[in-house]
Ligand code: NA
């Protein structure tokens with residue numbers, strides 16, 4: 001069998017296993033094992049143990065569970081609600097203030113949690129009822145939160161970026177910086193669209209606001225500021241040259257755990273210390289899932305390489321000699337479709353190692369591509385059939401139908417496509433900050 | 443049809459890395475020999491991860507590998523002797539070492555584990571620092587350093603340095619983020635990992651080279667035994683060609699290191715004889731001592747190596 | 752069969768708690784390393800290695816419990832669309848192929864552990880920790896994961912298909928239970 005044919009067989013078996021609902025990790029793993037058997041014979045199992053253990057034990061991987069733990073700690077606390085309330089009180093005089101607070105809270109919470117559905121749930125629980133109560137249409141309320149939530153994987157820290165960095169051996173610090181400006185750009189796009197959409201329905205935004213006294217404004221701060229300080233601290237430690245991402249995330253997780261226990265333990269009656277158990281449950285669930293996908297996809301990559309499939313595909317694409325922008329468009333389309341069905345981590349681990357050499361050969365920057373890839377994954381989060389954020393919104397606002405949420409999200413998908421176009425036209429949006437802070441990549 | 447041998451290593455492919463060139467050369471020689479063998483090279487850890495290659499080659503999952511032998515010292519503590527501070531000294535002496543009783547013992551252990559050596563290769567290496575040049579043991583005190591293996595780590599701890607254990611692929615980020623202030627690794631890796639971008643000072647191997655590592659080309663015994671006699675002869679001959687090629691290149695690697703670092707504005711220095719002796723004194727009290735205690739025939743191995751002219 | 756399911760699930764939950772403890776110990780060892788190195792200026796030797804091993808241990812030991820919690824993410828659109836008998840068949844089939852992979856991984860993990868144990872292998876660092884210690888969670892976790900899959904298949908045989916909801920939602924427990 002030629003490498004391309006065996007690659008096709010592997011792909012078809014993988015799709016069949018995924019289709020019947022086999023977990024991603026085990027589907028990848030089983031196809032890999034089958035392929036390895038054909039290459040090495042039965043005794044290939046004698047080295048798989050060492051390899052699988054090795055795939056999971058690099059110190060850089062420690063950042064994955066640590067940032068998830070940080071996010072779970074923040075998500076378990078009422079910090080999302082408090083953040084939202086604080087922004088609302090401070091921004092209520094600005095036209096469209098409530099929208100700004102919602103999307104602003106989303107992007108700040110995204111920076112805290114590194115996770116999209118968590119952002120969506122934390123801000124949406126408070127934001128959606130509040131927006132609707134003040135007269136915003138259900139579609140806009142749901143759509144803006146669903147879209148705002150996706151910023152969690154673009155604005156640093158981001159588990160998705162860490163996984164990309166590990167899969168492609170690029171600098172995680174640089175990836176984080178590359179995501180920041182595009183994340184803010186998307187936030188602005190989202191805000192702009194929301195304001196336009198409200199105007200078109202004849203909703204004067206100033207009518208929808210509510211007044212607060214300065215006392216009320218300051219009262220909202222004490223519970224929010226410490227978390228902002230932690231995230232600032234983590235980023236400072238990362239870029240100020242005191243620790244690696246794994247170390248910064250570990251210390252950040254410890255601080256968040258302590259803060260959540262202290263602030264909400266003391267100030268809030270609703271938060272109990274038994275929340276700690278919940279935080280660890282969620283973190284364990286999430287990181288075991290991701291770690292096993294990481295291990296299995298490395299094994300899958302090993303099988304592809306053993307059959308010389310990776311090398312043959314890369315060579316075939318290099319030989320095609322198509323225009324680099326046509327190539328980029330095809331890759332984007334492919335990622336978009338993959339994102340419709342698979343979660344971001346799965347897509348990145350399965351495709352990044354194969355795509356990266358193709359991308360760099362065509363003269364694209366790997367950090368810029370990480371941002372493009374991530375925005376594609378963000379789109380996947382708010383499109384059917386597998387769109388985590390849609391279902392989170394559906395869960396927290398059951399009276400809004402899935403069709404309404406979808407209709408509300410669609411314009412934000414277009415905002416993201418616009419973002420991709422803007423990034424293609426001006427790669428500096430992604431590359432300026434990392435180059436400025438860490439020096440030009442050589 | 444031709445039999446395809448899989449060859450694996452951890453360095454960039456087709457970019458002039460000497461270890462990659464050696465493996466490619468073996469492939470070319472075998473093709474020339476026309477004995478029905480060809481070699482498929484998997485560079486840059488594209489098949490097995492660097493440290494997994496030992497298990498793979500001894501079990502026959504991979505046929506040929508360029509492998510830094512100290513990576514297997516957790517399984518064969520004696521291999522630590524192949525990355526022992528000051529045990530080699532110069533490229534000339536490295537060549538003489540290859541045929542000494544010391545290397546006979548090491549090679550015997552390699553073969554017992556299931557691999558044979560096609561080509562010998564000792565690579566020199568140096569220190570880099572983003573803080574201040576590492577020459578004397580005092581200059582290393584208080585720095586956070588990444589060493590290549592346990593024997594060097596023990597010596598550096600003895601000099602009062604902090605150790606941060608990480609794979610060589612993380613040296614760049616470590617230095618960039620000040621988690622490390624310095625590191626030591628081979629001349630080839632110091633260039634290929636572009637570490638000159640994040641350091642102020644290089645201590646080049648020079649006259650008094652403390653750092654030498656044995657990075658031979660290995661072949662799986664299982665795979666070798668599957669070949670017919672003519673093929674086996676061709677493989678050994680190809681290995682010899684690669685070894686001779688390396689011998690011609692070894693010193694050029696150090697020259698290229700110095701040139702690359704100077705071109706990139708990095709200060710370049712070397713160790714004086716006094717510095718070298720001071721390091722060796724610490725090494726004798728730490729890594730040598732531990733080695734002799736931990737490895738059953740450790741004392742014999744060290745004595746044999748030191749006995750070489 | 753019910754007894755088997757109960758016993759295996761209970762063991763998986765205990766391992767889950769152990770995995771949580773490993774995770775917490777990793778947080779502490781990373782923090783300890785950063786503190787000791789940057790504040791006290793001491794040499795750090797064992798922390799990076801320990802932290803990485805603890806995360807691997809948490810992954811393997813936590814895997815059987817994550818299966819009980821339906822945490823191993825999959826694509827469930829076809830299961831959702833399928834009528835109940837077909838859905839049962841799909842769930843049994845996916846459990847069987849998962850079991851096949853997990854069993855192979857368990858064998859591979861055991862093989863490596865046994866090699867390290869009988870060879871007296873250590874890690875190749877100054878710390879030189881006996882390798883069987885960090886390797887033990889791999890065979891233990893994967894064997895338990897296999898046994899848990901057998902329990903899941905038994906449960907499907909006894910009770911029929913599981914209801915399928917859209918999940919797993921990240922942080923579902925934290926965000927659900929924490930909201931006042
Ligand atoms: Na984030």
Ligand code: NA
Nearest residue numbers: 340380383386
């Ligand atoms: Na989707």
